[in-house]
Amino acid sequence: MQLSGVGVSPGRVDGPRVVVAADLPEPASVPAPVNLDVEAGKIGQAATSVAAVLSDRARSVSGDARSVLETTAAMASDPALLASAEKLVLERSLPAPRAVWEAAGEFMAALRAAGGYLAERARDVADVRDRIVAALLGVTPPGVPELTSPSVLVARDLAPADTAGLDPDLVLALVTSEGGPTSHTAILARALGIPAVVACAGVLDLDSPGLTVDGSAGTVSPSDGKVRASARTPKATWDGVGRLADGHRVKLLANVGSAADAVAAASAGAEGIGLFRTEFCYLSAASEPTEAEQRAAYAAVLAPFAGKPVVVRTLDAGSDKPLAFLPMGEEPNPALGVRGLRVAFDRPELLDRQLSAIASAAADTGVELSVMAPMVATAEEAAWFASRARAAGIARAGVMIEIPAAALCAASILAEVDFVSLGTNDLAQYVFAADRQLGAVAALNDPHQPALLRLVGMVASAGAEAGKPVGVCGEAAADPSLAPILTGLSVTSLSMNAVALAGVGAALREVDLETCRAAAADPNGDTGARSGNRAPARVSPLPGSGCR
Structure with missing residues (x-):
């Protein structure tokens, strides 16, 4: 079998x-604690012990593993999570284990609703929840x-x-x-x-x-x-410069969502930030963060990359990413509703304040700033965003290509902006009508799928004709076996989580541009594509269209 x-x-x-x-079974809601203040106090004590264990483990390892453990330890001490749990004890007379369970559940629901990178962090919260609950119950955590x-x-x-x-x-x-x-x-x-x-x-x-x-x-x-x-596969080594064996440059950048991510990326040798997801600053906010608060939060993330290129993505929110200060109403299909840049069409002042904060944070940290908008569908939308970015004093503006319509009209979009970045995770989800968070259809979201690679080739070809950079910042960029194919399709940069940088950098050093182009023309060959349940057809970039 x-x-x-x-x-x-x-x-x-x-x-x-x-x-x-x-995972641990769901804790009971009864009996009610005799002393609510004492019961609420147990939560902080348990969280402190969990964070201490994780911190001790972090000190025993190095590199990416240490960064992950330190981040999880910090999450265990998250004041917002602990305060929410303590409030449930005091206001609803819940036992401490149940209060932690419900408080974490609220955080996890918000992360999953946010989708993408943030949805993936829900597993982190579940891990912290189980560790704190186990400490409260005096049992071994799963x-x-x-x-x-x-x-x-x-x-x-x-x-x-x-x-x-x-x-x-x-x-x-x-x-x-x-x-x-x-x-x-x-x-x-x-x-x-x-x-x-x-x-x-x-x-x-x-x-x-x-x-x-x-x-x-x-x-x-x-x-x-x-x-x-x-x-x-032996663990890869990399010297921090993205290039092929023949010297052809392919920038290797990092995807980050927090200051901890940025520190880990800098330590891993990233040449810059290819995708800074700004959603972390908004997720738990009851009201829109002030421009000063945003500026400080963004600067903390950008600081490790002073003097280097960074690409900051503006707020990627909408009806499927509920934010307390952005009531969107009910939609029959949130994934196809008002999200990403579409949120700003009716609230341009929200975008303008964020762009101003981003520009100020870049000035504070000395980075080489670019901004890009998520969920852009047409050239008109791209032009609208670029004009507002430039009005905020940001010289370099681009957009995400994550909607099939944008890929098909890449030439027209590139005429309005300075660069584009392919978000292959969402692009695959929309191309294949397959929820990227659903394991049952995970194979369709495999970045080796030929339809996805064909769209990447179309966009990269349009970029080459326009003389403008085309990057990839989805999970496809983190696959060492796919990196030569993407390079052969004329992608100019790859942005990924810090842990993937060395593997991708080492893989690219083993091939030259001619080999990469051959891999792009025949991804079933022995030049980089994986075998088995992946069987991509021949991938040839199609000419960009002039549609608007």
Whole structure:
């Protein structure tokens, strides 16, 4: 019996199966505490102990793993989360474990509604929730058991803090029943060189002593549990300069959403920021942050990249990303409603204040600033955004290409802006009508899909004709096997999470431009594309249209 999922980190291994414990059961709402003040006080104490454990673990590792653990430790001490939980104890007489559970649930719902990068962080909150609840109940938190011999880990999903602490010498492979190519598990597995398959339905139901995992083909099969010779990807090294073997430059940039992300990206050698998601500044705000508050928050993120290029994306919000100060009303299909730049059409002052704050933060930190707008569909929308950016004193303006209509009209859009960046995560979601957060359709969101690559080629071709840069900032950019294909399609920069930089940088050093162009013309060949359940057809850039 062979199961299929989505291979997110290459390599083939055989080994004994170890199942990761499931999440904690939902805590009860009764009995009510006798002393509410004492009960509320327990929450801070438990959170402090959890943060201390995570911080101790962070000090024992380095690099990306340390950054992830430090971020999770900070989340465990988040004043907003703790205050919300304490309020539930005092106002609703809930036991502390239940209060933490419900408070975290509210945060997770907001993150999932936000979509994209922020939705992926909901798993982080669930991990912190379970650790604090376990501390309050005096039980062992769920997570990866202590391994004494090389094993294949199987789980519904893995928390980033668990993945970051994995020992590649003991973890032969990772298999999860949920998740997708953009999950934190996928990103860290690639960084650690651990073969991994996600969205593998039914893997938790297998009852066999071991598993054979093929992270390239995305397949999982029962085995006898014996460890056999494996083909694993060694951890990559990179000198911090994105270029091919023949010297052709491809800028390798970072996707960030917080100051911690920016510090990790700078430490990983990113040549700049290719996507700064500004949503983090708004997510829990009851009212629009003032221009001064925005300026300070943005400056904290930009500071590690003084003197380097940064691309700041303006607020990506809308009816599917509920913000307290932006009531949008009900929509029958929020994913196709008022979101991204569309929010600003009726509230241009909101955009203007943000652009002013971004410009001020750039001046404060000395970065080379560019701004771009999300969810742009037409050349007229691109021109409207560019004019407002320039009115705010920002010389370089671009847009995200994440709607198929924008890709089809890339030439006209490029006539209005200085650059474009392909958001392949959302672009794939719209091209294939497949929710990027749904494991059942994760294979359709695989960035190797030929329809997606064809659109990337169209946009990159239009950029080359216009003499303007075309970047990729979706998860496609973080795939070392896809980087040569994207380069061959004339993409000029790749922006990704910090943990992926070294792998992509090392992969590009192994090929020259001629090889990349051959890979783009035949992604089924041996020049970079993965095999197995991916079978892209020939990808040839189509001529850009002149539509508006």
